[in-house]
Structures are given as structure tokens and as C-alpha cells.
Amino acid sequence: MSIADPDDPTTGPYPRGALGHLRILDFTALVQGPLATQILGDLGADVIKFERLDGEWSRHWGIGNGRTHGEIDSFLAFNRNKRSVAVDLKDPATRERILALAEEADVVVENFRPGVMDRLGLGYGDFAARNQTIVYACSSGWGQTGPYSTRPGQDMLAQAASGIHLFQGTRDLPPTPIGIGVADLFTGLYLVVAILAAISHRRETGEGQRVEVDLFSCVMALQQQEITYFLSHGSIPERPTRNLGAVFVTAPFGTYATADGHLVIAMTPCPVLGEALDLPEIAVFDTNEKMLEHREAIYDLVAERLATDTTANWIELLLAHDVWTAPVQDYDALMRDPQLRHNGLLWDVPVGAGSAAETAPTFRTVGSPICMSRTPARVRRAVPHVGEHTAEVMGAGAAASGERRSNHQS
Structure with missing residues (x-):
């Protein structure tokens, strides 16, 4: 089955991008x-997103349930540069159309619970029978097999089971999850690496393959230093009683209140910081062993001094002494940050553009942090409305059939 090429505007020597x-x-x-x-x-890449007839989950639920131009913000955040096809995956005719599309596709990506795609007749074996070079990428909560494989998989569950909760907060607090979805985000990055590695292997050998990642394993990979230490020594240090940032680090590493906000100090020798802050008492802690042993006393002395002046004044002074420091910024301050503006990381992305991208409403979001001199990352397609490209990809008959089923279900 033929798939229409994306309508990419011509900019630069490789208008379709590195993965075009x-x-x-x-x-x-x-x-x-x-x-x-x-x-x-x-x-x-030309990404064709297959959704339920009423749209995938994150069209109906997201952080704060905020909406922009009729779409949930969480969906907008992760779905630009895609075409949307709304179908009933249980329908045999739809399944056959999808398998036909696979004959000229390169990669299948899915994150259902293990076994769901196989039961739908859309497992690796089904696609490989139509295209032996297909790369079939699976992401799950716990792994495709094993004692937890059928459990619900979710970010905080993987954080908790992996032990990463034990590194957040201070000693008097209960185990605390990281406030953003690091398991989801890190797993997504590993999924991209796995896909591109499989594509590279296929280019050399002509062989497709199945690749797998899971939240649990990827959060463990986040902790390579800490788990390596534990496996070597059988224990980890207790969490500090003050906000020093991590159980393994020495003072002065941590967050400090100033007269009007907060700043952080990273790996800085106490003699250097003592000179910058005119604190000769901490300059005597001149080895890692001493800075770890006395870290909370050091923290108290530094905290008392930093509370006497503003964040901006301290940042200027500390940087002049080559102290590793940065202000703690809320999002309002971040949006005014000159480095953010210089890096061009905020993109305006259209929503449901169809063929009239110049008139489509837009929202502002974080763009790609990847900089490439000849094939830059950029917005090639809007975030699609549900089913916006069903007829384009599957044929007009499929779109009409899907609309009838959707109306019947509603």
C-alpha cells in the first residue's frame, strides 16, 4: 500500500532532515x-501515529488537565511532527491495511503491555512476515517477560522499585519520588538509541530485529554510579539532614537560601569557596574525606553567609572566583534567561494544521536540544488532531468506516 510523502517545505540542503x-x-x-x-x-522521520477512534489516552488526561487550542497540553508536548490515523485495531480489515503499510515502513514502535500487540495480530512476527527488514521496538514497564511483566507499568512505580526514591530529600523525610517523569523520559531516550542502533545494523546486514526497553531497567541505568558503589561496598551513605543534594557528595554541594531566593553550589573545593566568601573556617577542609565528614557543619557556615545578600550579587562574586554556581530559577525567570533565548529552545508549533499551516493556531513548547549543522531538527508537521490523516494514509474508505464506528460507539 502506498503512503503519501509528507509535505515538507524545502529549507537547507537536506530538507527532510537526517532521518527523512x-x-x-x-x-x-x-x-x-x-x-x-x-x-x-x-x-x-515520517511518523504515522495510530490511535483509538477517540484518540490515545493523553488526549484525555494530562498534567493539570490544561488545554490549548482544544488539545490536552500533555498530548501537545510529545506529539508534534506526526500524522494521526484513528482506527479500530481489532478490525481485521484495518489490521490487514496496517500490515500492508509495513511493507514500505522501517520501524514499528509500541508501548502496550507485553502480549497485547501479539493478540491483535500486530506482533513482531506478523510484521516481519511482511517485511523482514522491519525494526520492531517495544517499550514496557518491567520487561517483556519475567515475574512483573504483566503488572501495570508507570513512572513512579519504576522509580520506587528501582531504589531511586532513597536518594531524594533529607534524612527526616520518607522516600520521595523525583517530581518529573524521569523514568518515562529516560526510557524514551533509550528507545531512540535502540531504534537507531537497529537501523545501523540493518544498513550493514539487511537484517531487521526486535528491540526492547523498559522503565524499570532504564531507571536502574540512571543509577550506574550509585549501584556500582553499593555492589562494591554493600551499603550507601545515609541521606544528609540538610539539603545537600545527594547522599554521596561532599560539602559545599547543595542548595542555599539567599536574601531574595536560592542558589546552588556544585563541586567546589572548600579552600576556594572559603576565599570567595571570606570564610577561613571552611578553608581547612581541604580533602574530599574532610569535606564529606564535616559536610553539614560546612553547610551551616556557608548557608549563614549566603543569607546576607541577594542571589545576583552572590552569583557575580562566586563566578569571579570560578565557583561552580547557578541561580535556582522558577519558570518565570527561566523564560527571561538570556542563554535560553540564545539557544533557541522554545518553538512555536501549529496544532491541527492540515494543509493550511500558515493559518493554524500555535502553542509554544520546548523544542529539540539537538543541534546539527546540515540537518537541523525542526517543526515539519503540526501536532495532529485525532484521525486528521486517516484518509491520507489508510484510504478514504477506512476514514469513513472509522467515523461510522466512532459515531456508533458514542
């Missing part, structure tokens, strides 16, 4: 899978 030769069949929802396919789309 790839076509992705995307069966993902929520965060880690959509993030991965969005990254591929930012770099030029």
Missing part, C-alpha cells in the same frame, strides 16, 4: 513512546 528516509508506524501512548517517536520526527 525513515517511516515509523507509531502505536504508542502517554509519554515514553510518544517522546521517542517525536524525537525521530523532529529529525525528519
